[in-house]
Amino acid sequence: MHQSTYSSAGWESWGLAFRPAIPEGMPLLFDDDLLFEDSDGVRPTAVINCWACELPANGCPSPNSWPYYVRTVREWLEFISGRGVVLFDTRRRLKAALSAYSVYRAQGPIKHRFEASTWNQNMGILAGFYKWAKDEEYADSEPFTYRQAVWAFKGQVRRGRVNQSRRRQAKPHVTIKYLDDDFTDIFLKALAGLDPDGERDPRYRGRELARNSAVGRMIVSSGLRSQEYTYLLACEVPLLPSRRTAVPVSFPVPSGITKGSKYRESWIDYDSLAELHSYIALDRAAATFGSSWRPPARWGEPLFVTDADERGGRVNTATACGVTVGVVARWSDSVISR
Template sequence: MHQVIYSSAGWESWGLAFRPAIPEGMSLLFDDDLLFEDSNGSRPVVVINRWACELPTNGVPAPRSWPYYVRTVREWLEFISEHGVSLFDTRTRLKAVLGSYSVYRARGPIKHRFAASTWNQSIGILAGFYKWAVGEGFAKAEPFTYRQGVSTFASQMRKGLVNQARRRQAKPHVTIKYLDEGFSDLFLKGLAGLDPDGERDLAYRGRELTRNAAVGRMVVSSGLRSQEFTYLLVSEVPALPSRRSEVPVAFPVPEGVTKGSKFRETWIDYDALAELWSYIDLDRAAATMGSPWRPPARWGGTADRVGGRPSRRAGERDQGAMGSSRSR
């Protein structure tokens, strides 16, 4: 079975009257013989692909999540097929193979084992898939059993169904891994080409030390994801307050770079922000000194604190705060 990422490039040569209504970048499945049906009718990959194409409107808008969702169902299908069970078999047979799958993911080959959090996430995806399949008339039953559960938040009690296949796992505050203060200091010194004592490391052969140190400190302080700080534009970096303050500075993260394209706000220490702006001012001055060139107005594009949308051509020249460009 093959899992590929869909692209509509060149669809005009496919002999179709219209562009396929498949989300760009969607993850799709194909059997080894590239057939979608046989003597038994439509194959399971047809249903899985249809479910995948509806993910963006069923609570999974982030393109990076689509391959994981499809892979979860694909691995389940491959496992149950080895035991002679079909994707939409009877509830009894599906429940039986689910037990085997649970043991396989808990105590099977090490490279195929799942931690409790990964298992619960996979079970949530499979449960969503089967609920969708039942609702669409593809399946008559699902392999999961539910019980009534009660949760409380902010003094409010809510009732809901709990999947019995879920494993118990530690509370979030127990599983959060914090970067040790001593190690983070050593890490930032390393980015700046310094030894543990803060002196210049003559054996270091890295490049862009000022940028690396400034960006590294910003990430440690603000907690930005790699995708967020990689494509951050200079105009989206918060302005440096006129006075130094012990209170962190608000750091709006534009929706164009966040996971799921959902705007959020984080915070950054004043000193980390000051170091970042010091690098930005130095880099901009070094890049433009003595040059009369300015981007033509016809290139268009907009950029401010809440987001930037440079044109494709302007994006090739306009460098972001991290030294990379973005066009979104």
């Protein structure tokens, strides 16, 4: 079984009248013979692919999550196939396979074991897959058993079902992993080209030390994801308060760079924000001042942005009489590509 990523590039040469309605970048499964059906009917890989293509409309819009979802079902299929169980087998055989799978992921080879949180996440994905398969009439049964549960919060009572295959796990505050203060300090000094004592390290051969130090401290303080700080614009960095404060400064994270495109708010300490502004105002300006580089002419007219702030900027769209005419565009608009 193989897993590949879909791309519509060159679809015109496939002999189709229309572009396939498959999301770009969607992971798809293929059997070794590249067939999607045989004398027994539609193969499990084809059903999994149908489910995968509907993920963006079924509560999983992030392309970063699609490969994990598909891999979860693929690994389950590979495991049960090795034990003579098919993907849509009888409930009794599926439950027996799930029990064996639970032991395999808990006590099997070390590299294949799951932590409780990972196991629960996998069970959630498989439960969603089998629910979809039953709704689409591919499956008559599923391997999971549920019990009724009641939740009470702030005087409100909710009832629902709990998957019995889930494992107990520690509360979130117990599982959060923090960098030790000593290690964090050494790490940030290393980014700046300094040794553990804070002195210049003559053996260091890195570049952009001010940038590395400023961005590193921002990440440690604010907790931004790699996708978020990679595409964060300089004009989206929050303003530095006029006075030093011990209270963390609000750090809005634009929806265009967050996971799932959902706006969120983080926080950053004053000193880390001050160092970041110092880098933007001095070191970054010094590195770009007087540069004559322009994109190659074959790329077309370069994109110039002026009057930029945290919401958007003025983007050139045409040139008339030697004067660039621009329109105001928001960073969240499709016109701007990060």
